[in-house]
Amino acid sequence: MDTFMKTYWGVAVFAMMALFCGATNADNKAIEQALKEALPGVKPDSITPSAMAGLFEVVVGPKLFYVSEDGRYLFQGSMIDIKAREDLTEGKLANARISSLKNVGSNNMIAFKPESSKHLVYVFTDIDCGYCRKLHSEIDQYLTEGIEIRYLFFPRTGEGSDSYNKAVSVWCAEDRNAALTKAKRGDTIEKRQCENPVDRHLALGTQMGAAGTPMLVTEKGNILPGYVPAAQLAKILSQEAEK
Structure with missing residues (x-):
């Protein structure tokens, strides 16, 4: 799944480049049409x-x-405002990440909520990943x-793997939170099948460039790759909120 999605997006970019090259007076509708042909659906x-003219x-x-x-x-890559010393692209990407996560919906994630919530973090997790287990x-x-903590599944070994099937079983359990905790301890959980968002989680993580797990996405859309201890994460999130 991971390799497929990366290949898909790579091919799509080249396809869009070819389509855009044929346009002479591109406007929003022309760009939408080019995208439609390059990425059906x-x-x-x-x-x-x-920010740059043209x-x-x-x-x-x-x-x-x-x-x-x-x-x-x-073009793909970062647009830097040299005078302001600001990465203009990252801010827009952060907003796009949050919009995509909101489109998935909190009802399609497994949430662990504190009594009094100060911050929110999305975590792409693999049940069998060592540092994912440490975090949990x-x-x-x-x-x-x-x-x-709002969990999304990112089984690194892809669709149909043991980690993938565990993610599906956790989602289909009567008590998802308890099943996730049990699975992350390495305990055996009952195999189950039902309608689930695992493929959607996996696709979104791939589109966001997940190279490993855990991958944390803050409430402002910034990515923190890897395990971050609770106290350190709280400090990072507080500093982010102040900006």
Whole structure:
């Protein structure tokens, strides 16, 4: 699944470049049509002028592209305001990540909530990942810090693997939170099948560039790769909130 999605997006980008090269007077509708042909069934979330004259920002889920106003060129990468020393792309990507996560919906995640919530973190997790298990073994510490954890599944070995099947079984359990805790301890859980969001989680994590787990996404849309202790995470989130 992981390799497939990366290949899919890679091919799609080249396909879009070829399509844009054929346009002469690109506007929003022309760009939408090019995207429609390159990515069937996918519609851009927004097409807006960028900070640089002659370039448009195209947001598709958690992805952002730059397209020239004549439709000939497509760019990927960061736009830096040298004078302000600011990465203009990362801020837009952060917003796109949060929008994508909200589209998934909290009802399609497994949440561990503190009595009094100060912060929210989305965690892409693999049940069999060592550091994912370490993070979850300290869940009470995160809750004490007022951090709500919302889990999305990212079985690194892909669809149909043992980790993937465990994720499905956890989701289909009568008590998902208890089943997740049990699975992360390495205990055997009952195998179950039902309608589940695991594929959607996996696809979104891939689109966001997840290279490993756990991958944390803050409530402002910033990515923290890897395990972060509760006290340190609380400090990072407080500093982020102040900005």
